[in-house]
Amino acid sequence: MRMLPGLPSSIGFMLFSQAAAAEWRFNLPPPQTEIATRIHDIHTFILLVCLAIFVVVFGAMFWALFRHRKSVGHQAHHFHENTTVEVIWTVIPVLILVGMAWPATRLVLAQKDTADADLTVKVTGYQWKWEYDYLRDEVKFMSVLATPREQIDNRARKGPHYLLEVDEPLVVPVGRKVRLLLTANDVIHAWWVPELGVKQDAIPGFIRDTWFRAERPGVFRGQCAELCGVDHAFMPIVVEVRDEAGYQAWLDEKKSGMARAAADAERTFDAAELKARGEKVYAANCAACHQADGKGLPDIFPALAGAAIASGPAEAHIDLVLEGKAGTAMAAFKDQLNDADIAAVVTWERTAWGNQGSVTQPADVRARRK
Amino acid sequence: MDAHATTADPLASTHHGAPRGLARWLTTTNHKDIGTLYLWFAAVMFLVGGLMAMLIRVELFEPGLQVVQPGLFNQLTTMHGLIMIFGVIMPAFTGFANWQVPLMIGAPDMAFPRMNNWSFWLLPVAGALLIGSLFLPGGAVAGGWTMYPPLYLQGGISYDLTIFAIHIMGASSIMGAINIATTILNMRAPGMTLMKMPLFVWTWLITAYLLIAVMPVLAGAVTMLLTDRNFGTHFFDAAGGGDPVMFQHIFWFFGHPEVYILILPAFGIISSVIPTFARKPLFGYASMVYATASIAILSFIVWGHHMFTVGMPAAAQLFFMYATLLIAVPTGVKVFNWVATMWRGSMTFETAMLFAVAFVCLFTIGGFSGLVLAMAPVDIQLQDTYYVVAHFHYVLVTGALFSIYAGIYYWLPKWTGHMVDETLGRWHFWLSAISVNVLFFPMHFLGLAGMPRRIPDYALQFADFNRIASLGGFVFGASQILLLWVILKCIRGGRRAEAKAWEGAEGLEWTVPSPAPYHTFAQPPEVK
Numbered sequence: 056m057r058m059l060p061g062l063p064s065s066i067g068f069m070l071f072s073q074a075a076a077a078e079w080r081f082n083l084p085p086p087q088t089e090i091a092t093r094i095h096d097i098h099t100f101i102l103l104v105c106l107a108i109f110v111v112v113f114g115a116m117f118w119a120l121f122r123h124r125k126s127v128g129h130q131a132h133h134f135h136e137n138t139t140v141e142v143i144w145t146v147i148p149v150l151i152l153v154g155m156a157w158p159a160t161r162l163v164l165a166q167k168d169t170a171d172a173d174l175t176v177k178v179t180g181y182q183w184k185w186e187y188d189y190l191r192d193e194v195k196f197m198s199v200l201a202t203p204r205e206q207i208d209n210r211a212r213k214g215p216h217y218l219l220e221v222d223e224p225l226v227v228p229v230g231r232k233v234r235l236l237l238t239a240n241d242v243i244h245a246w247w248v249p250e251l252g253v254k255q256d257a258i259p260g261f262i263r264d265t266w267f268r269a270e271r272p273g274v275f276r277g278q279c280a281e282l283c284g285v286d287h288a289f290m291p292i293v294v295e296v297r298d299e300a301g302y303q304a305w306l307d308e309k310k311s312g313m314a315r316a317a318a319d320a321e322r323t324f325d326a327a328e329l330k331a332r333g334e335k336v337y338a339a340n341c342a343a344c345h346q347a348d349g350k351g352l353p354d355i356f357p358a359l360a361g362a363a364i365a366s367g368p369a370e371a372h373i374d375l376v377l378e379g380k381a382g383t384a385m386a387a388f389k390d391q392l393n394d395a396d397i398a399a400v401v402t403w404e405r406t407a408w409g410n411q412g413s414v415t416q417p418a419d420v421r422a423r424r425k
Numbered sequence: 426m427d428a429h430a431t432t433a434d435p436l437a438s439t440h441h442g443a444p445r446g447l448a449r450w451l452t453t454t455n456h457k458d459i460g461t462l463y464l465w466f467a468a469v470m471f472l473v474g475g476l477m478a479m480l481i482r483v484e485l486f487e488p489g490l491q492v493v494q495p496g497l498f499n500q501l502t503t504m505h506g507l508i509m510i511f512g513v514i515m516p517a518f519t520g521f522a523n524w525q526v527p528l529m530i531g532a533p534d535m536a537f538p539r540m541n542n543w544s545f546w547l548l549p550v551a552g553a554l555l556i557g558s559l560f561l562p563g564g565a566v567a568g569g570w571t572m573y574p575p576l577y578l579q580g581g582i583s584y585d586l587t588i589f590a591i592h593i594m595g596a597s598s599i600m601g602a603i604n605i606a607t608t609i610l611n612m613r614a615p616g617m618t619l620m621k622m623p624l625f626v627w628t629w630l631i632t633a634y635l636l637i638a639v640m641p642v643l644a645g646a647v648t649m650l651l652t653d654r655n656f657g658t659h660f661f662d663a664a665g666g667g668d669p670v671m672f673q674h675i676f677w678f679f680g681h682p683e684v685y686i687l688i689l690p691a692f693g694i695i696s697s698v699i700p701t702f703a704r705k706p707l708f709g710y711a712s713m714v715y716a717t718a719s720i721a722i723l724s725f726i727v728w729g730h731h732m733f734t735v736g737m738p739a740a741a742q743l744f745f746m747y748a749t750l751l752i753a754v755p756t757g758v759k760v761f762n763w764v765a766t767m768w769r770g771s772m773t774f775e776t777a778m779l780f781a782v783a784f785v786c787l788f789t790i791g792g793f794s795g796l797v798l799a800m801a802p803v804d805i806q807l808q809d810t811y812y813v814v815a816h817f818h819y820v821l822v823t824g825a826l827f828s829i830y831a832g833i834y835y836w837l838p839k840w841t842g843h844m845v846d847e848t849l850g851r852w853h854f855w856l857s858a859i860s861v862n863v864l865f866f867p868m869h870f871l872g873l874a875g876m877p878r879r880i881p882d883y884a885l886q887f888a889d890f891n892r893i894a895s896l897g898g899f900v901f902g903a904s905q906i907l908l909l910w911v912i913l914k915c916i917r918g919g920r921r922a923e924a925k926a927w928e929g930a931e932g933l934e935w936t937v938p939s940p941a942p943y944h945t946f947a948q949p950p951e952v953k
């Protein structure tokens with residue numbers, strides 16, 4: 056067990072920071088789509104039915120508990136069968152269940168209707184981040200947790216969206232039917248945003264689809280809902296719903312950003328620039344396992360600080376990042392990161408924490424791609 | 426079997442008694458000894474699994490990572506689940522079956538006494554493998570007790586050890602189940618027809634068939650995991666043409682009947698306790714039997730409700746939703762029958778009865794949340810959230826575990842020959858019953874508000890309810906030490922128990938002296 060050294064002081068931090076953000080929520084969050092609204096309503100309906108049954112059945116039981124006890128002198132009546140009663144309390148629940156199943160059936164069919172979408176986004180789950188690919192617009196990016204490590208380790212005050220904030224949200228237009236195609240790269244994840252009424256597992260090797268149509272602009276937050284390894288708690292989902300103009304502006308900016316990134320692959324960077332970029336890429340993609348200090352987790356994730364790979368030939372290091380390592384949690388990053396990012400992160404790993412390896416350029420990475 | 430010993434002979438325990446010391450427990454073929462072993466094994470594992478739960482609640486006391494880092498947290502939740510299911514609830518019920526089934530049907534022992542010994546002694550081996558894996562490089566399994574691939578394919582050596590442990594526990598369960606079913610079908614006293622058996626015996630007969638049907642399915646599923654991990658097969662690896670979701674289908678085909686394996690014997694215990702303290706026969710005995718059987722049969726066709734979010738076709742979602750809702754009918758019948766048994770009785774509230782009444786009430790809350798989860802469209806919101814955690818802890822803690830408590834308080838006089846300290850028992854009951862609700866009820870709100878399960882750290886809006894749940898958890902955990910005290914005190918002494926320890930108790934087990942002699946019913950009793 057790894058104990059946190061600064062525990063006592065961090066508790067002081069926590070008590071202070073929580074007081075403001077705490078709120079009491081007893082029910083599903085305010086629904087933002089028609090589907091989520093119908094889920095909310097069916098839940099309320101069933102809850103009321105259950106409450107009514109509870110009051111009737113346990114009203115009777117508690118009546119008996121107080122009236123039919125030996126200490127008040129009640130004598131036992133030795134009846135033990137009554138077919139009429141048995142039939143009644145078999146048939147009534149069946150009728151109640153049919154009444155509950157009817158609206159649920161209609162809702163299942165609506166949830167499953169992914170036809171006629173206005174926009175299709177392919178969502179890929181990675182350990183531990185999401186990739187969004189706007190298929191028709193050729194816009195594709197990773198979305199990773201933006202909460203700083205200091206907040207998680209109680210060394211800094213937690214922000215209002217602690218663990219529910221990402222660097223790049225999924226941006227969609229308001230009022231449009233957005234169809235999501237979900238898959239995963241490594242293990243099963245689940246894409247879930249409660250306000251939108253959407254949860255769908257992302258399964259490696261298979262594509263599943265679901266949909267939502269947000270009714271008003273806003274920012275809606277969710278989390279991965281399927282245990283996917285050590286950082287399962289740290290791969291949130293943020294959906295930003297914008298009006299049509301805002302969405303178009305975002306899309307244009309994203310496209311020009313993609314063009315800039317493509318140009319980066321042709322450039323030669325100086326070492327300082329690579330290290331600065333590499334530190335960011337490392338924090339977003341590598342630190343979950345190998346840790347921010349490069350020391351890894353003993354027996355689970357190997358250390359990079361002082362590792363042979365970081366001072367040996369750069370080609371082997373680049374290959375490992377590109378292709379991953381079969382049979383371990385080390386993923387292949389060739390489809391996740393571009394050449395400039397891989398060059399940057401490899402440079403960072405080879406020069407940080409006292410490592411004495413060489414600097415690599417995007418061209419070196421390109422040369423190793425098969 | 427010693428033909429000369431009779432039920433009433435108090436010397437039976439000495440002239441054909443137990444060997445002394447460790448050898449007695451290692452070599453015993455006596456159903457009472459083996460029942461005791463099962464129950465103590467469950468108690469030890471309960472302590473281990475409980476300590477893990479306490480650590481989980483410590484970490485979840487407030488947001489941020491404090492005491493347990495995510496890797497260890499996942500190991501704790503996974504091991505907590507495996508230990509509580511396979512190491513506590515199942516062995517405890519098998520312990521009850523060993524002690525009570527022969528006593529209740531007037532049999533001298535179990536049908537296969539040597540196999541009985543072996544099926545118990547496999548368990549500590551499996552338990553040691555499981556717990557020992559915590560100390561291996563990389564730690565214990567961390568992929569959740571449901572063991573979903575491909576995540577499960579990523580782990581280290583402890584994952585293989587856990588598969589091995591599950592194989593061993595499965596073999597133990599299957600042998601135990603065959604033994605219990607054979608005993609019930611072949612060794613009933615003359616005159617005890619099937620429809621005269623105590624309901625506890627009925628529920629265990631049906632449970633035994635469920636075990637025989639589904640434990641091999643689990644063994645198959647984990648064997649495929651084993652070969653995927655070590656021998657290059659691709660059952661669950663899409664890269665080799667496999668399907669990760671196929672594992673979930675196979676696992677839950679085991680897993681849902683398993684849920685009833687964990688609750689049907691509880692129904693049996695409660696159906697023994699309530700009539701005793703209501704001083705009135707069980708209402709609707711026949712319908713109770715039919716309801717139990719229908720629940721067992723339906724349990725084979727509802728597994729898909731654990732998988733509503735994998736993206737199955739609408740038709741499959743609807744089928745599993747309807748089938749699941751159907752289970753509410755026989756379960757409802759049971760609850761109504763228990764209430765009708767109490768109705769116009771002459772009730773007293775010894776600790777056993779208190780736990781039984783709490784069971785009926787709180788298990789039903791778990792049933793209601795099950796109904797909510799059965800609704801496929803609503804389950805889309807609640808799948809893999811704390812709502813599910815709340816649901817299955819209501820059915821497994823205030824359900825299965827409370828029934829075990831009721832059974833312990835009910836039969837301890839028969840096992841030890843001493844009455845239970847009711848004052849301590851009441852303290853144990855009230856502390857447990859209140860704190861368990863403080864622990865688990867807020868989890869419904871957490872799940873509705875959007876907190877996923879199996880996370881070591883959470884967003885700030887979940888802080889308050891988590892803190893309340895943790896406080897409830899600490900009190901609940903500490904209260905269980907009282908139970909240990911009650912049991913030890915009862916073993917060491919106390920008011921002597923009559924053969925019929927409770928005024929309203931009915932059944933063959935109350936015709937033999939308390940404590941039950943080492944050998945009982947060498948001459949079968951006559952049942953009219």
